[in-house]
Amino acid sequence: MREDVKVQVEDALDRLFAEARAEQHVPGDDLMARLMADATRSAPMRVLPAVAVKPVGGLTGFLAALGGWPVLGGLAMATLAGLWIGIALPDRLNDFAASVLGEQVTVSLFPDDDPFGLEG
């Protein structure tokens, strides 16, 4: 290539580069929609590490079935309350029944009369 032609071409090339650089390329709505659709479709799924479930038996299994250690406190309290009611309350229960029914009520586990007439 002749030197003057070469300079001409290189000048032209530099202007061509400048022209190309000056071009504005703005993505349109349609392209943006395509790109976002791809991004959503390719979104990595979070894979949680598998939690091993081991079978349990014996006391641990029994406790787990009840709901674990925290439940045990409530259970113990309910048991003690039942015991206390059973031992301490019969007298007061009588008073309570009298006030509700308006008369003295005696509740005996061993009746004085002989319902079956066994004593002649």
Place this chain on the structure above:
Amino acid sequence: MKRFDDPLPAASALSQPDGFDEEGALLLAYANGDTQAARELTTRLSPKALGQAARMLADRSEAEDVTQEALLRLWRVAPEWRQGEARVSTWLYRVVANLCTDRLRKRRSVGLDQVAEPPDPRPSVLEQMQRETRLRALSDALAGMPERQAQAVALRHLEGLGNPEIAAIMDISTEAVESLTARGKRTLAAILAGRKAELGFDDA
């Protein structure tokens, strides 16, 4: 020919310790299920990818396809992305450059001069056509060059990047970049010298 589109290139070649890679952080957020990060990345990166592709290919529709393909690849490497090894912008320049030379290669095999539409005589349209014809001629000339030269010339003169950044993108030394761009520009000038008249630069 050596390819350089490994999704996760060697740390030494691409790491640029200057500055935090915000786009890398967004990519990690995307990998962790943040779709807002994907929107932000798309807004930031798509004009860059589209511009680079459009300048190399001089074809809007092809440039849009390249942009879509490049971002799709980005979403796919997201789960393996390691912050600090490569900058997203560097990675994207590389992928777009490779996708473009792939398309230029196909164009070369089809034949360069098959599209010849009669020009619309209105002055504004003619002006537009001439510019498009010139830019298309530049793109076709890139298609006629060795691919590495074409990529180096495009990154240097169409993207306006500096040699160190081009070196990181192409995974070569800055000396190799200088050599490639110098040879590339000579090759390009030689190809375009034969088409000077149609480039509208006769008054030069």
